[in-house]
Amino acid sequence: MFYQFYELNHAALGPFRAAADVTKLYFQNPLNPFTHTHLGRSMAAACELFERTTRRYGKPEFGIKTTLVGGTRVPVTERVVWERPFCRMVHFERGLEAGRRHDPKVLLVAPMSGHYATLLRGTVEALLPRHEVYITDWIDARMVPLDQGRFDLDDYIDYVISMMHALHGEAHLIAVCQPSVPVLAAVSIMEQNDDPYAPPSMVLMGGPIDTRISPTAVNKLAADKGIEWFERNVIMQVPFPHPGFMRSVYPGFLQLGGFMSMNLDRHMTAHHDFYRHLIKGDGDSAEKHRDFYDEYLAVMDLTSEFYLQTVETVFIDHALPRGQMMHRDRRVDPSAIRRVALLTVEGELDDITGMGQTQAAHTLCSNIPADSRADYVQQGVGHYGVFNGSRFRSEIAPRITDFILTHDRGRARGMAAKPSATVPAAVTTAAEKPASSKRGSRPSISLVK
CATH class of the missing domain: 1.20.5 (Single alpha-helices involved in coiled-coils or other helix-helix interfaces)
Structure with missing residues (x-):
């Protein structure tokens, strides 16, 4: 009730x-x-x-109207190119002349963890000048009628595989935070099946691959409470008159309460400052507050089966790093990945996904060649700064682009004789990275990095 x-x-x-x-x-x-x-x-x-x-707060718009490509400002049009009941794949179509450029395609897998895919607006904007960008636009579960069936972690993995098939295996996968586990599982399954549509590379950013490493408050909550507590306390049914009436969900407003409670003092201070800015007539500061909270306070419901399966698999059982994760009736085996290059990205101050949790993917993907893998830790950023903000635009995004260009299949044939070019400048391979860099103090994350 x-x-x-x-x-x-x-x-x-x-x-x-x-x-x-x-x-x-x-x-x-x-x-x-x-x-x-x-x-x-x-x-x-x-x-x-x-x-x-x-x-x-309703779902925000991406609102990306133009981008700069090769020094020329071109229009950008959103077009849905693939659709299922719980997700749409949106292509940010750049208004380029036919045959002018053949930039690598990237499929940006947005988190399905409460916020809409528009949270990655800045990520999309940073990638558009050098890439054909596609994104997973997840649907609010309360808007999906009950007769459309259920959606769990296995379905999530199937969706990713289906989207890669729709893109004919030409897109590089970029997973931001929560999708890192299902994306790694999807690529593992595709490699186990010798699927010709496996991506050329995957980039895992701030993802909870192994939450036993540097556990954060989020990780400890799941481990301490157990799955039964979540079933009793956070799962509810969508009320009338929403289209998803009677669907069992983890409501967005509960998720938002959890997000805000982690930094409640910061949110209270931000709203007090907003009030003062309005009185003083500081329109610029007030508008920045509106822009941030219009996005931050817009949340969506998750299906209960997806949420509970994710909590149990990723945060309680640690099934993937223990070699026990199943996709339907089949064990997920990351060591089967051989053809897909791997880049992991972490933030030094990340208090959502602890340092080393994403790097653990390199240990699991033991058969990826050394010259096809890299790891990068961005100093001075928290979780949000891993995929958005000034540091992302100036330091992280260029490294992602370099890695993708290096391992793009269309370019790789001409670079086969240059193994040294496979690791971008200032990016060290997992094997070369000092063990001490996987640990470190993590001060409280700023709301906007």
Whole structure:
């Protein structure tokens, strides 16, 4: 009944949000003598703060209209090229002249962990100048009717394989955080099947491959509580009138509560600062706050079977690194991967996925040649900074592009005699990396890195 109570509470606050909107407009009207007083600005700021903290945030738009390719600004069009009940694959189609460029394709596998794929807007923008970018646009589970069936971790893996088939194996896989496990499993299955559509390379970024290494608060919570606690406390049914009525889910608002509780003081300070910026008329700072929280507070429901299977497989049983992960009735064997190059990326200050958890993929993928693997640790960034922000654009994205270009099948034939070119500058192979770099202090993560 908790989900129903949440919906009722949201509906009950509707008239108050409307009243707050009207009051804000009243105190922002230039003809109102109170508008330019401290009282008027305080009232308008308080009303906006109330409305924003009680509204439900819908799915944001990617909003990428143009990109710069070879010094020329070209239009970008979103086009759905593959679709299933729980996911769409979106292609960011660049308006280039036919035959002008043949940049490598990348399939950006977005996290299915509460936020929408638009959280990777900055990642897409950074990759577009040098790549044909596709992204997994996951669907909010409460919007999927019950008659469309269930969706679990096995289905997730099948979706990734199906998308690679749709792209004819030409796309390089990039997994951000949570998808690292199912992406590694999907590539393992494809290699076990000798699938010709296996990707040329995969990039795993801040992913929980082995959460026994440098466990974080998130990892410890799952291990301490056990799967039965999650079944009893976080799984609910979608209420009427949502299309997914009666579907068993892990609600987005509960996930958001968990996200915010990890840095509650920072969020409270951010909203207090927002209030002060509005009173002072600091429009730039206020707009940055709006942009960040419009994205951060937009969350989606996850199917219960996917969430519980992921928690149990990845965080409780550590099935993949222990060699016990199953895809349906078949064991997942990363050592079967031989043709797919591997790059892992971690953040020095990541307090969601601890240092070394993603690097563990190199140990599991023991048969990938040494000149087809690399590892990179970005200094001074937390979890969010691994895939977004200034450090990502200036330091991480160029290394990903270099790695992909090096291992792109269309270029690889002409570079076969240059094994030394397979590891980009400033990127060390897993074998060469000092063991001490896998550990380190991890100060609290900043909301925006």
